[in-house]
Amino acid sequence: MKKNIFYMSSVIFFLIPVLLLILKSITAPWRSGNLPDWTLRGWETVFQDSRVIESMAITLGIALAVALINLIVGIPVAKALSHRSFKLKNTLEVLLLLPLFLPVIAAAMGLHITMIRLGLANTWIGVTIVHLVPTIPYTIKVLKAGYDRIPQDMLNQGRMLKAGVWHAFRTIELPLLIPSIRSAIFLAVTISAGQYVLTAIIGGGSVITMPIIYYPFLQSADDTVMSAFSVAFVLIPAAAVLIAEAAAMALAGRLFIKRRSIQ
Amino acid sequence: MTLPYLEVKNVSKQFDKAEIFKDLSFSLKKGEILSLAGPSGTGKSTLLRCLAGLDHFSNGEVLIEDTDLLAMQVKKRPVGMVFQQALLFPHLTLLENVAYGKKITHGKKEAYEMAHSYLKEVGLENHVKQYPHELSGGQQQRAALVRAMLLKPKLLLLDEPFSSLDPGLRKELREWVRSFLKKEEMTSIFVTHDKDEAMLLGDRTAVMAEGRLQQIGLPHELYHTPHNALVAELYSDVIVLDEARYCPAEKASWRAERKDGHEWFEAEWVNETYHFGRRLAHIRLISTGRRITIPAGESGKEASGYVTIPPEAIKYFKET
Numbered sequence: 001m002k003k004n005i006f007y008m009s010s011v012i013f014f015l016i017p018v019l020l021l022i023l024k025s026i027t028a029p030w031r032s033g034n035l036p037d038w039t040l041r042g043w044e045t046v047f048q049d050s051r052v053i054e055s056m057a058i059t060l061g062i063a064l065a066v067a068l069i070n071l072i073v074g075i076p077v078a079k080a081l082s083h084r085s086f087k088l089k090n091t092l093e094v095l096l097l098l099p100l101f102l103p104v105i106a107a108a109m110g111l112h113i114t115m116i117r118l119g120l121a122n123t124w125i126g127v128t129i130v131h132l133v134p135t136i137p138y139t140i141k142v143l144k145a146g147y148d149r150i151p152q153d154m155l156n157q158g159r160m161l162k163a164g165v166w167h168a169f170r171t172i173e174l175p176l177l178i179p180s181i182r183s184a185i186f187l188a189v190t191i192s193a194g195q196y197v198l199t200a201i202i203g204g205g206s207v208i209t210m211p212i213i214y215y216p217f218l219q220s221a222d223d224t225v226m227s228a229f230s231v232a233f234v235l236i237p238a239a240a241v242l243i244a245e246a247a248a249m250a251l252a253g254r255l256f257i258k259r260r261s262i263q
Numbered sequence: 264m265t266l267p268y269l270e271v272k273n274v275s276k277q278f279d280k281a282e283i284f285k286d287l288s289f290s291l292k293k294g295e296i297l298s299l300a301g302p303s304g305t306g307k308s309t310l311l312r313c314l315a316g317l318d319h320f321s322n323g324e325v326l327i328e329d330t331d332l333l334a335m336q337v338k339k340r341p342v343g344m345v346f347q348q349a350l351l352f353p354h355l356t357l358l359e360n361v362a363y364g365k366k367i368t369h370g371k372k373e374a375y376e377m378a379h380s381y382l383k384e385v386g387l388e389n390h391v392k393q394y395p396h397e398l399s400g401g402q403q404q405r406a407a408l409v410r411a412m413l414l415k416p417k418l419l420l421l422d423e424p425f426s427s428l429d430p431g432l433r434k435e436l437r438e439w440v441r442s443f444l445k446k447e448e449m450t451s452i453f454v455t456h457d458k459d460e461a462m463l464l465g466d467r468t469a470v471m472a473e474g475r476l477q478q479i480g481l482p483h484e485l486y487h488t489p490h491n492a493l494v495a496e497l498y499s500d501v502i503v504l505d506e507a508r509y510c511p512a513e514k515a516s517w518r519a520e521r522k523d524g525h526e527w528f529e530a531e532w533v534n535e536t537y538h539f540g541r542r543l544a545h546i547r548l549i550s551t552g553r554r555i556t557i558p559a560g561e562s563g564k565e566a567s568g569y570v571t572i573p574p575e576a577i578k579y580f581k582e583t
Contacts, residue, residue, distance in 0.1 A: 151348070151350065153346050153347075153348065153350055154352070156317050156346070157346060157350045158363075159316075159338075160317075160337070160343060160411070161363050161364030161367070161410065161411075162338050162364050162367050163364070163367055164338060164367075167367065171352075175354040176354060
């Protein structure tokens with residue numbers, strides 16, 4: 001019963017809209033009473049613009065860099081918040097969530113001045129850094145939940161079995177955290193790839209990501225072109241997740257593959 | 264005189280000014296099993312964690328084979344530990360779990376060979392490829408013990424390893440663990456709050472309460488000659504009369520009337536049970552509210568009456 005509801009809602013809310021989007025990207029705008037005309041015009045328009053391919057690469061690069069920094073910062077913070085007790089821990093947890101409550105534009109304006117001073121304005125590094133603002137709070141939250149599920153004594157057991165910090169991380173924590181890491185990467189990538197305001201302000205028009213091109217396209221009001229563009233946009237998180245999975249597999253090696261095979 | 268294998272000297276632990284335990288000293292011979300008994304919250308687990316290196320003593324010294332244990336890093340300490348839960352790594356097979364530590368110190372080949380032979384010895388050879396969630400609680404705990412033993416520690420610490428198991432399984436595992444530890448000549452400290460378990464597993468028993476080692480000795484010494492009221496109440500079947508005197512519970516009797524020349528307590532009958540053919544009365548003492556169990560004999564079960572103690576049965580604590 002529960003499974004059926006899941007499948008039905010997946011079809012209604014996910015599969016049908018996606019299929020419609022793909023269908024619309026290869027047909028001319030529909031008129032009532034007529035069968036749709038097949039056309040590749042939408043895709044041609046999108047990829048004729050030489051900036052699109054380049055911006056896809058930039059978006060993907062920035063999203064992956066953002067995801068990587070998120071993990072590097074998020075894992076130790078999440079571990080400390082979950083497994084250690086110290087004064088003002090709850091306060092710190094709230095503080096770390098605060099960026100989400102701040103209007104993005106306020107953060108962007110403030111950081112813009114700093115970025116100009118540091119010479120990072122109008123560079124992809126600056127954009128990457130500013131994308132950390134709306135992503136790191138989620139990453140910490142997700143990874144903390146992951147660490148909460150690993151009993152502290154499980155890690156103590158690792159120490160008692162003479163595993164060093166890095167060995168224990170690679171062979172115990174990482175495999176057990178994989179589901180959380182996957183969620184964190186996916187969130188960071190989609191949030192980063194979807195940023196318009198932050199990218200526009202800090203990138204200053206020199207860093208052209210997909211949203212920067214996407215929004216002007218919106219004015220064309222050509223359904224076919226817009227649909228093709230949206231489908232192309234979806235490819236970015238999909239590619240990012242594939243790359244992240246491949247990297248995790250290389251790092252955790254055999255363990256990772258086996259864990260997947262028993263699920 | 265042979266030197267002790269493990270010597271713990273005057274160790275103390277404070278946490279935020281609160282004293283958890285103070286000036287504990289004891290020593291163990293090679294291959295000896297010490298049961299550490301006492302109520303929960305007296306720092307038994309903290310003591311083990313400090314010995315293991317997961318926590319630190321505030322003061323004191325620990326020598327193992329005459330070398331300073333506390334100066335060694337956790338990674339170098341020849342100490343193994345089994346926790347309350349088996350804590351097998353869920354993403355590894357039984358074999359990989361058991362070989363985990365040995366693999367780090369001696370490489371994969373040797374670790375897997377040794378793990379195989381140990382698992383065979385403990386009757387788990389048919390489960391080597393299974394994951395922990397496919398094993399029963401008892402099998403998991405046995406695997407956890409083997410995993411710790413594989414590193415051949417000089418000292419093995421067991422922190423209530425049976426507390427998450429059901430009573431039947433506990434009994435079975437107790438005997439198995441003792442014979443396994445003895446066969447391996449493993450010097451061990453076994454924490455429990457169960458009196459029977461302490462007697463069954465340990466060569467000697469230490470009773471820890473109120474942050475001190477109250478008494479350490481052979482099971483029968485603790486049972487028959489407790490040093491103070493705390494040990495008596497925790498470990499023995501006696502009625503504590505006051506700071507200095509006690510009486511074995513079997514010498515007390517339940518009466519409707521007081522008896523001349525006998526010590527007496529006003530009491531209330533709560534219930535009765537049978538044990539090895541004897542009828543036992545569960546009594547609540549009116550003055551202190553404590554519940555005690557004494558032989559009921561042929562007496563009736565009046566709602567209220569007296570626990571009487573003949574003067575010749577009264578003994579004195581040998582406080583040292």
